[in-house]
Amino acid sequence: MTQSETILEMRNISKAFPGVQALQDVSFECGRGEVHALVGENGSGKSTLVKVLNGAYAPDTGSILLDGHEVKVKDPKQGKGLGISTIYQEFELEPYLDVAENIFLGREPTNRLGLVDFRKMHSEAVRLLNEVGMHLDVRKWITDLSVSQQQMVEIAKALSFRAKVLVMDEPTSTLTDEETDRLFSIIRSLQGQGIAVVYISHRIKEVFEIADRVTVLRDGKVVGTEMIRNVDETALVKMMIGRTLDTIFPEKGEQGGEVVLSARHLSRKGAFDDISFDLQKGEILGLSGLVGSGRTEVARTLFGADRMDRGEILLDGRAVKIRSPRDAVSFGLGLVPENRREEGLVICLSVQKNTVLAVLERMGRFLFRNPRRERDITVQLVSSLDIKCPSCDCEVGLLSGGNQQKVVLSKWLSAPPKVIMFDEPTRGIDVGAKAEIHILMRTLANKGAGILMISSELPEVLGMSDRILVMREGRLVGDFSAQEATEQKVMAAATGVMQ
Amino acid sequence: MNTMTSAKGVPARTRIMQGLARHGEILIFLLFLVLCAVTEMLAPEFLSGRNIANVARQASALGIVSIGQTIAIISLGIDLSVSSVATMAGVIAATVMVGKTGMVIPATLLGLATGIVVGLANGLLIAKVKLPDFIVTLATFSAVDGLMLVYTQGRSVGSITPGFAFISEGNVGPVPTSVFVWLGFAAMAFVFLRYTRLGRHVFAVGGNREVARLSGVNVIWTKILVYVLSGFLAAAAGLMLLARMAVGYPLAGQAFQLDSIAASVVGGASLFGGRGGITGTIVGVLILSVLNNSFNLIGVSTFSQFVIKGFVIIAVVAIRARGETRK
Numbered sequence: 151m152t153q154s155e156t157i158l159e160m161r162n163i164s165k166a167f168p169g170v171q172a173l174q175d176v177s178f179e180c181g182r183g184e185v186h187a188l189v190g191e192n193g194s195g196k197s198t199l200v201k202v203l204n205g206a207y208a209p210d211t212g213s214i215l216l217d218g219h220e221v222k223v224k225d226p227k228q229g230k231g232l233g234i235s236t237i238y239q240e241f242e243l244e245p246y247l248d249v250a251e252n253i254f255l256g257r258e259p260t261n262r263l264g265l266v267d268f269r270k271m272h273s274e275a276v277r278l279l280n281e282v283g284m285h286l287d288v289r290k291w292i293t294d295l296s297v298s299q300q301q302m303v304e305i306a307k308a309l310s311f312r313a314k315v316l317v318m319d320e321p322t323s324t325l326t327d328e329e330t331d332r333l334f335s336i337i338r339s340l341q342g343q344g345i346a347v348v349y350i351s352h353r354i355k356e357v358f359e360i361a362d363r364v365t366v367l368r369d370g371k372v373v374g375t376e377m378i379r380n381v382d383e384t385a386l387v388k389m390m391i392g393r394t395l396d397t398i399f400p401e402k403g404e405q406g407g408e409v410v411l412s413a414r415h416l417s418r419k420g421a422f423d424d425i426s427f428d429l430q431k432g433e434i435l436g437l438s439g440l441v442g443s444g445r446t447e448v449a450r451t452l453f454g455a456d457r458m459d460r461g462e463i464l465l466d467g468r469a470v471k472i473r474s475p476r477d478a479v480s481f482g483l484g485l486v487p488e489n490r491r492e493e494g495l496v497i498c499l500s501v502q503k504n505t506v507l508a509v510l511e512r513m514g515r516f517l518f519r520n521p522r523r524e525r526d527i528t529v530q531l532v533s534s535l536d537i538k539c540p541s542c543d544c545e546v547g548l549l550s551g552g553n554q555q556k557v558v559l560s561k562w563l564s565a566p567p568k569v570i571m572f573d574e575p576t577r578g579i580d581v582g583a584k585a586e587i588h589i590l591m592r593t594l595a596n597k598g599a600g601i602l603m604i605s606s607e608l609p610e611v612l613g614m615s616d617r618i619l620v621m622r623e624g625r626l627v628g629d630f631s632a633q634e635a636t637e638q639k640v641m642a643a644a645t646g647v648m649q
Numbered sequence: 650m651n652t653m654t655s656a657k658g659v660p661a662r663t664r665i666m667q668g669l670a671r672h673g674e675i676l677i678f679l680l681f682l683v684l685c686a687v688t689e690m691l692a693p694e695f696l697s698g699r700n701i702a703n704v705a706r707q708a709s710a711l712g713i714v715s716i717g718q719t720i721a722i723i724s725l726g727i728d729l730s731v732s733s734v735a736t737m738a739g740v741i742a743a744t745v746m747v748g749k750t751g752m753v754i755p756a757t758l759l760g761l762a763t764g765i766v767v768g769l770a771n772g773l774l775i776a777k778v779k780l781p782d783f784i785v786t787l788a789t790f791s792a793v794d795g796l797m798l799v800y801t802q803g804r805s806v807g808s809i810t811p812g813f814a815f816i817s818e819g820n821v822g823p824v825p826t827s828v829f830v831w832l833g834f835a836a837m838a839f840v841f842l843r844y845t846r847l848g849r850h851v852f853a854v855g856g857n858r859e860v861a862r863l864s865g866v867n868v869i870w871t872k873i874l875v876y877v878l879s880g881f882l883a884a885a886a887g888l889m890l891l892a893r894m895a896v897g898y899p900l901a902g903q904a905f906q907l908d909s910i911a912a913s914v915v916g917g918a919s920l921f922g923g924r925g926g927i928t929g930t931i932v933g934v935l936i937l938s939v940l941n942n943s944f945n946l947i948g949v950s951t952f953s954q955f956v957i958k959g960f961v962i963i964a965v966v967a968i969r970a971r972g973e974t975r976k
Binding site for chain 2: 243251266
């Protein structure tokens with residue numbers, strides 16, 4: 151790529167947050183009319199890099215050059231003005247305004263009377279859309295459009311800002327194959343206009359279809375940048391994950407226990423399809439896959455938080471109907487959710503109140519609480535889980551992530567469950583607490599509980615699981631025992647790359 | 650998963666419901682006609698010239714305050730202070746006017762000014778200090794209400810001139826003057842909401858405040874303007890009431906608080922923000938006014954009045970909600 155063709159250059163970008171170096175000396179460049187894909191696992195730094203580019207974050211070190219000139223992007227609005235537009239997975243659109251109004255919100259054209267010139271706005275909107283081969287009724291409300299059409303509105307918005315660089319974050323995750331094809335032809339039109347596209351995606355196949363170049367990030371660093379024609383899918387996957395397993399995990403348990411939980415043909419339209427597996431007592435079953443593959447949805451359905459269209463759940467061999475979390479809890483299930491601050495804890499309540507939350511009824515008699523029993527149980531659990539808090543009445547919102555997670559766990563241990571499901575158990579937790587939680591999980595398993603562990607961290611999945619299931623786009627695509635599993639195999643199954 | 654998708658391949662019955670909800674104005678207008686017909690059957694004096702003029706005058710005052718309320722609701726806000734602002738405008742204007750023709754203009758301006766001042770106070774507390782709309786306007790409602798009760802000692806005060814009474818009690822041909830005042834404000838509000846940038850921004854702020862902010866809409870000023878308008882219109886409605894009642898009365902605007910919200914919501918405004926319109930609110934006001942009138946003519950007990958009113962409001966809102974796209 152010659153100098154004059156480069157439109158965007160990010161040089162030596164570093165960005166740190168408390169406790170984590172999100173980006174380290176990352177350099178990235180994109181040429182006019184080029185589609186440059188950015189790939190990497192969850193937590194590799196992709197979204198941080200995007201946010202530094204569009205101005206949501208300021209880099210600690212490094213510089214950004216647009217068209218050869220250094221720019222300081224202060225905020226996303228200024229970034230848009232400079233020509234850097236971003237389309238996130240969650241669109242920034244007004245549901246009850248029409249397409250044209252959304253494109254020109256805040257910059258509505260006016261006529262001589264100072265009133266909004268709807269005709270001009272509509273015709274301009276149509277022109278922008280047609281420029282890249284999109285056709286929409288610009289008078290329709292956003293809420294009446296399909297996801298793919300809403301995305302077109304976002305693209306038209308970027309065009310209206312005369313974008314030089316368009317960042318697209320997982321643009322196809324909610325599109326059908328047909329809609330993806332349409333998006334690709336739109337992207338090719340954008341390329342024809344000289345607009346550079348930074349394309350972030352987990353879908354390796356699509357990257358090979360649409361991108362000219364690809365940059366792989368891992369743990370905040372650039373692993374490599376290659377022309378697409380110079381790599382193949384396998385090599386790319388290798389670049390994404392190649393790391394040594396240097397973390398120590400607790401020793402795995404013995405296998406061959408009774409089956410405690412069976413899922414049979416679980417399906418819910420739009421979320422997952424035909425999920426069947428067995429979970430044994432004393433086993434840690436890892437459930438791996440990319441974000442959006444449907445793992446959380448399966449766990450929530452098993453826990454009664456969401457419904458299923460078809461399927462059966464068996465506990466200890468008996469078919470059960472789990473219609474609500476209440477049912478699940480009564481059957482001996484527990485769920486440590488993905489989002490502990492919002493789903494796992496009542497953040498403003500104390501450690502004690504959270505701990506006894508699931509078993510309040512069993513504590514007291516009739517309508518009354520039994521504060522003494524609650525306190526006893528809490529003290530016991532705090533000590534056995536080694537939760538660091540000044541007192542049992544301490545507000546959980548003040549604890550560290552690791553300790554909060556332990557409180558969530560203690561909620562289920564006040565009445566030992568048969569099955570505990572963990573959704574991203576150590577996300578956002580420091581190394582020390584991570585290890586403690588891993589030990590706790592293995593201890594629970596050794597005591598006979600069946601553990602389902604959803605995790606996007608490959609080392610954790612491989613280090614903790616006795617068996618690994620992989621989901622992709624709502625289906626089970628992999629089933630490996632601990633012995634046969636490798637990062638490569640799991641990642642390949644998760645991304646759909648053939649070995 | 651993006652939550653703004655709409656379903657394709659939707660069954661016919663749902664599509665009809667959706668259509669009805671979208672063109673809700675037609676639905677509620679039909680309801681209005683039905684109510685008129687039923688009332689006429691049960692109380693034949695309903696369609697007499699005198700009664701219609703009466704209902705029209707009542708409706709005008711409610712209609713004016715409801716315009717402001719609708720604007721507030723569209724912006725994802727609510728103005729619970731409209732009743733006491735209306736009362737205060739009337740009380741102050743009556744006190745200043747005391748039957749002197751020379752004081753009509755100053756009294757009117759002062760009355761309207763009090764509405765603007767309270768609206769500004771509401772707007773600043775809500776938009777700049779970032780307190781919840783409900784709490785702020787509830788507080789101003791209580792404060793102003795209390796102020797009025799203390800000032801008037803619970804008695805009526807002041808007086809108006811016959812000239813002033815004309816704005817409500819007069820006629821232009823067969824049509825009461827108050828209707829012109831109401832429709833005048835309504836037309837201006839209609840143009841404001843539909844054809845001005847600020848008006849469109851009111852919808853944007855109510856629909857998705859964050860998107861509006863990111864698009865460069867000045868959310869703070871927009872919200873302040875909304876409450877100033879609501880205060881101003883509440884005061885104007887209060888002056889219309891004064892013209893009817895001829896004296897300043899401390900509980901004059903009492904019904905406005907909930908009726909203006911009911912009229913707006915029946916008219917299609919969503920309490921979740923971003924949706925609503927003047928035409929719908931006009932029909933909503935007509936429905937409520939006809940209901941009130943029918944209760945008087947037929948002689949329905951107070952208890953039944955509340956029940957019937959509540960039922961009508963719930964029914965309309967429920968049908969609307971069903972027609973809305975499922976998420």
